[in-house]
Amino acid sequence: MLAITNIAELVVVPPGPIRGRDMGNLRTINDATITTENGRIVWFGHAGDIDIPAEAEVLDVHGGCVIPGLIDCHTHTVFAGSREDEFVKRLQGMSYAQIAEEGGGIKATVEAVRSASADELIESAAPRLRRMLSYGVTTVEIKSGYGLTVPDEIKMLEAIKRLGEQTPVELVASYLAAHTIPKEHTGRADAYLDQVLAPEVLRLIVDEGLAEFADVFCERTAFSLEQSRRCLDACKAVGLAPRLHADQITQMGASSLAAEVGATSADHLETVDEESLAALREAGTVAVLLPACSLYLGVEQAPARKIIDADLPVAVATDFNPGSCRVESLPLTLAIACTQMRMTPTEALVASTANAAAALKRQDRIGAIAEGMHADLTVLDVPNHHRWLYEFGRNCVTTVIKEGRVIHRRR
Numbered sequence: 133m134l135a136i137t138n139i140a141e142l143v144v145v146p147p148g149p150i151r152g153r154d155m156g157n158l159r160t161i162n163d164a165t166i167t168t169e170n171g172r173i174v175w176f177g178h179a180g181d182i183d184i185p186a187e188a189e190v191l192d193v194h195g196g197c198v199i200p201g202l203i204d205c206h207t208h209t210v211f212a213g214s215r216e217d218e219f220v221k222r223l224q225g226m227s228y229a230q231i232a233e234e235g236g237g238i239k240a241t242v243e244a245v246r247s248a249s250a251d252e253l254i255e256s257a258a259p260r261l262r263r264m265l266s267y268g269v270t271t272v273e274i275k276s277g278y279g280l281t282v283p284d285e286i287k288m289l290e291a292i293k294r295l296g297e298q299t300p301v302e303l304v305a306s307y308l309a310a311h312t313i314p315k316e317h318t319g320r321a322d323a324y325l326d327q328v329l330a331p332e333v334l335r336l337i338v339d340e341g342l343a344e345f346a347d348v349f350c351e352r353t354a355f356s357l358e359q360s361r362r363c364l365d366a367c368k369a370v371g372l373a374p375r376l377h378a379d380q381i382t383q384m385g386a387s388s389l390a391a392e393v394g395a396t397s398a399d400h401l402e403t404v405d406e407e408s409l410a411a412l413r414e415a416g417t418v419a420v421l422l423p424a425c426s427l428y429l430g431v432e433q434a435p436a437r438k439i440i441d442a443d444l445p446v447a448v449a450t451d452f453n454p455g456s457c458r459v460e461s462l463p464l465t466l467a468i469a470c471t472q473m474r475m476t477p478t479e480a481l482v483a484s485t486a487n488a489a490a491a492l493k494r495q496d497r498i499g500a501i502a503e504g505m506h507a508d509l510t511v512l513d514v515p516n517h518h519r520w521l522y523e524f525g526r527n528c529v530t531t532v533i534k535e536g537r538v539i540h541r542r543r
Contacts, residue, residue, distance in 0.1 A: 133174075133188040134507070134536055139164040140195045140515040142176060147500040148486030149418060149445035155482040160516075166198060168507035171535035176501060191538070193511050196530060197520065199481060200499055201270030201508030203488035204462050205304075206399050206420050206449035209264075209274045210257045210291050213244030215454050238278070238312055241454050245278040245288065253291040254298070260452070260460055261299050265540050267461050268510035268529040271302040273449075273492055275347055277311030280324075282333055285309045289342035300539040304492050306345040307337055307372060310363045312354045321359060329363060334370045344493075345396065346372040350386035357389055364393045373493060379403045391415035397447065397491040401434045402426060409442040418491040419444045421483070422451035423468040424459040436473035447491045448475075448483040467524030477521040507536040 142164035166176040167188070175182060184190065218236050222228070231237050245253070257274075264272060274295075276288035289305055296303035309328035317324035327333075337343050346367030350360040364374040374393050378386035380400035387408035390398035398404075398412055399420040412419060419439050426433045439446055450465045451457045459465060466480040475483070489499025497506045511531035512520050520528050532540035 133185060134168045134191060134533075135184045135188045136166045136191045136193060136198060136509070136511070137179060137184070138192045138194055139166065139198050141197045141517065142166060142501065143197065143199045143481060143517050144176070144501045145200050145482060145485050145499065147502055147505065148482075148495040149416070149490035150482050150486050151445050152440050152443035155440065155446065155479040155487070156476050158478050158482070164198070166501070166509070168533075168536040171507055171537070173501065173503055173505050173507050175503065191531070193531070195515060197512040197514055197516055199510050199512065199517055200485040200501055201510050201532065201534065202268045202462050202484050203271040203492065203499055204264060204269050204449050204452070204484075205273045205397070205447055205488040205491040206422060206451055207272055207274055208277065208451070208453035209260050209272060210253050210276075210288055210295070211241055211245060211278050211454045212248040212253060212256060213241055213454065215240055218455065238455060239315060241278045242280050242314065246281070246284050250287050250291045250294065253288065254295055257291070257295055258298065261295065261301050263460050264462070265299075265301050265532060266529060266542070267463050267527060268512075268532055269301065269462050270508040270510070270532060270534050271304065271489075271492070271494070271498060273304040273306060273345075275306040275308040275311075276343075277308030277347075280309065280311065280314035282327055282330075285328065286336070286342070289337065293342055300534050302534070304345070305343040306347045306375060307343040307367065308347040308349075310348040310355050310360070312349060321355060325359060325363060329366045334367060334372070338370050338372065343372060345375050347375045347377065349377040350384070350389060351377070351380060352382050352384060357385055360386065361389060361393065364395070368393065375399065379408065387412055390417055396493055399449075400425075401439065402432060404434065404439070409439060409444065413442060413444050418447050418487055420447045420449055420491050421469065421473070422449055422457070423473055424465040425451040425457040427468050427472060428457045428459065433472050436469065436475050440475075440479065445487045445490060446479070446483050447487040448480060449488065463521065463527070463529075464524055467521045470521055477518045480521060481517055507533060509533040
């Protein structure tokens, strides 16, 4: 048994999904204790209400705050190469289209990934995951999408799987071959989809346990509504749960498509409309917002308050990737959600725990403080979770626990 004691505030996040304004209403327990056994939460409450067994391992958090382990439910953590030159060019006024014409943008990352081995992809991604862990993250979703050939997409998924065997962080893989149209298939998007959606390819991914989800970038510069529907229907037929990059740049009905295909989540939503919000609410789809990406690109944020008021479950993730969001810190991303989207710290916490778990179909075991849930916990050196995001200029995480086992301690 592990007993975590001297907790100034235990934030009792219930299992997700948590909808709309309910995201801002959580129970907290002051002067709390929480106990875990066999990797699960067995008891929590006021410290005076439990006698800790003598044989228990005790973790004194010295007046800190305890929250569920954080879940980053939308990332592109596995990639090769670096694109800081594009960062400078954008600051100097060059558009993304101009950069792409020069061979930059996603094309540069695709070339780097194609040239890298799986071992090299793992070697570059491992330290990123260690840093994410140090920020309190216990589960990370990672997408493919930078190979854009069948062998290179499989290579990325195999790298994610091997990383998951090497890190204490739980990894969740998504097949994103429909990220953009590779240059060798310019003007022939359907022919490209024929390759990456071939039955033998999808069956290999499922049989080898290389991915749980399928994702598609539904956008005028990538894949149309019909192409996106084709992709997700084919993947769903073999057991890959659908997710979408939806309504990021233009409003073309991608979020409504997400609802139509029963997507677990619709991600981005910067240009979402009222009709799409109603469809997503009816479908029970989680709205995943990516505020660090919008900040990084200098574009308008998704309308978080409008989405919350529409009674949707909202999640927040980093969208960590090499081109449009080099932000590994989920707490920093949550602070951006607070300061730029006007979410409260409580809503942001729910968005990165219970609702992020729902976006990954794991709400029955992670993302919450409840008896029987996996003991994934993050300890902060502040007395309450409001202080955590108020002090977002530093890392407040002292200890991270995964299934009842300490996997990170701050030096």
